[in-house]
Amino acid sequence: MTVADRANSKPPGLPGVGVGFKAEHFEPIVETRPALGFFEVHAENYMGAGGSPHRRLDAIRERYPLSLHGVGLSIGSPAALDRAHLDRLAAVARRFEPAMVSEHLAWSTHEGAFLNDLLPLPCTRETLVRVADHIDEVQNALKRPILLENPSTYVVFAESTFAETDFLREIARRAGCGLLLDVNNVFVSATNHGYDPHRYLADFPLCAVGEIHLAGFAEDSDDAGLPLLIDAHDSPVRDPVWALYAEAIRRLGPMPTLIEWDNDLPAWPALLAEARRAERVTAAATVNNAEPADAL
Amino acid sequence: MPFEATIDAFAAALAEPSAAPPPMTRGRLGVADQRRFSVYRNNVAVGLIGALEARYPAARRIAGDDAFRALARAFIRAGKPRSPVMIAYGDDFPEFLAGCDGVAPSLADVVRLENAWVEAYHAEDADAAIVADLADLSPDCLPRARVAFHPAARLLRFSTPAASIWSAAQGCAGPAERVADIAEDALVTRPDVEVSVRVLPPLAYDFALKLKDGATLVEAAEAMNDPAFDFGTHLVGLVESGAVASLIPGPLS
DSSP, X not given: OOHHXXXXXXXXXXXXXXXXXXXXXXXXXXXXXXXXXXXEEEGGGGOSSSSHHHHHHHHHHXXXXXXXXXXXXXXXXXXXXXXXXXXXXXXXXXXXXXXEEEEESSEEEETTEEEEEEEOOOOSHHHHHHHHHHHXXXXXXXXXXXXXXXXXXXXXXXXXXXXXXXXXXXXXXXXXXXXXXXHHHHHHHHHHHTOOHHHHHHHSXXXXXXXXXXXXXXXXXXXXXXXXXXXXXXXXXOHHHHHHHHHHHHHHOSOOEEEOOXXXXXXXXXXXXXXXXXXXXXXXXXXXXXXXXXXX | OOHHHHHHHHHHHHHOTTSOOOTTEEOTTSSOOXXXXXXXXXXXXXXXXXXXXXXXXXXXXXXXXXXXXHHXXXXXXXXXXXXXXXXXXXXXXXHHHHTSTTOOHHHHHHHHHHHHHHHHHHSXXXXXXXXXXHHHSOTTTGGGOEEEEOTTOEEEEOSSOHHHHHHHTSSOOSSOOOOOOOOOEEXXXXXXXXXXXXXXXXXXXXXXXXXXXXXXHHHHHHHTOOTTOOHHHHHHHHHHTTOEEEEEOOOOO
């Protein structure tokens, strides 16, 4: 597939609000069959040969659409993509037939070592070309467009020449990929770097967005005592992030939205309640643009 | 700065806890910021320690949180993950502990058992033979039959009662069981979805290991060199445990 073939090819959509699937929640999910749009999993957790993880995801997949979220491709690395890992991702995608596949604007491998975090990269002409080439390679291997997620960052780079929103717009245009708008990441990065998250949203290439992520953050401070938010995925979505989400929905219309909660997992009803809140915020932001805050 | 140089500098600073933040990184005040950069370092360490704690829950309970964390930190310092597939991370923790001074042999054994458990958990799906399958083999074929093991099957020989210690550390409240101080052999497998751990009777490990190495049933039985060795009981036991994928008939005598 060439870039031209994929121009304006929007990934097929996911419906409604979904949550990240965790084995700990498997039983209440299959017993209560909650009405949810989809479940999302980290692709790497299903790269074993077989066993319970595959069985559980088969059972989820029989009942719900699936979104596959990769955390290990290191698309934002200067080095060549790990073909063996790309093959593993393609195999997981073939097996579970997700409605959507997404990855991150980040790097995580260096000289053959996996660094187990989503690390930041400068936004320059050089890095843009590399990232777009990597996405092209991924999309050719998967034979489908992917969504690329905006990062949470704690530092920026002196050599960056693009605003992140322009960088993502240009990547999406070049590679013909969609974007995953992580609203928590917008709020975290905006706080950490001292810009207005609503301004970032206004500058974001919304026409490329195919999915939204929502999550909780942790709070710290930097050397100067300025607030430093950390993308922790360990707590409920915070009020300013809900407000930013409502604004995104007002601009975008209803959009597949994921509640991400990966650490310090809550009981299933608490996670489901977060999904229900996202549905209410979407309904309010879609129907009544004047007073969306009522739903918060 | 070229892309590669920036990433190299970032990775180098990430690997060295006392290093200054990379000079091309910036906080809000336009200078490199230690606490900001430390978020990345901390994410890496917390993620790796968490992966080891998740893979070795009984060892953590037995050692205690602080002691386990100290071992995990030493392991993390000794080498980075080689693959983004983190469900395999820490599969070399048993070898690492075996080379560490001052680690109780029973703890090292429990770690070996838990690693085998996780490997069995993620192993390829395959049907396990059942005892009735033995009846399908003609008595003529049986002595020279070989055993194809289930992909999940793991044979373990310990110098300690590791399987009993592991079992007692499974988190069920109640009076601590006294564990007899004997060396145990164990078999870990997963005939269907549930991983099973069983303590093997005397000679069962040696017999199964011979079979795993490709011996025929009669060769394996003879190698036990024990007139009391009951070949039939051991074969049935091995099949019942779910460790056998299939029996491969030998040529007719």
